Amino acid sequence: MAxxxxxxxDPAAADEPSLEPLAFTDDELAAQALAAEPAxxxxxxxxxxxxxxxxxxxxxxxxxxxxSPSAGTRRLxxxxxxxxxxxxxxxxxxxxxxxxxxxxxxxxx
Numbered sequence: 001m002a003x004x005x006x007x008x009x010d011p012a013a014a015d016e017p018s019l020e021p022l023a024f025t026d027d028e029l030a031a032q033a034l035a036a037e038p039a040x041x042x043x044x045x046x047x048x049x050x051x052x053x054x055x056x057x058x059x060x061x062x063x064x065x066x067x068s069p070s071a072g073t074r075r076l077x078x079x080x081x082x083x084x085x086x087x088x089x090x091x092x093x094x095x096x097x098x099x100x101x102x103x104x105x106x107x108x109x
Contacts, residue, residue, distance in 0.1 A: 094106060
């Protein structure tokens with residue numbers, strides 16, 4: 001296997017930020033990846049990345065994106081429940097026969 005290419009940086013240019021991207025070819029990047037030591041082991045006193053960056057449990061989605069449902073809501077009963085079933089059933093029936101009600105008007109297709 002060929003040794004990995006060595007990238008040398010100009011120390012004088014290190015003080016000045018550059019907006020120019022470094023031009024690496026795919027072959028150079030692949031050579032560096034293959035030359036890396038696969039058995040690198042973290043030190044015994046190493047800190048986990050997640051302990052440093054995200055020390056708190058964020059859950060699957062943040063609350064502002066998808067808040068948890070309210071535990072205090074009551075179930076619909078009586079005539080309200082029948083209205084919900086009628087509206088939902090009519091939408092399903094209209095779509096089942098091939099009509100479209102996306103924009104509020106019943107149309108074909």
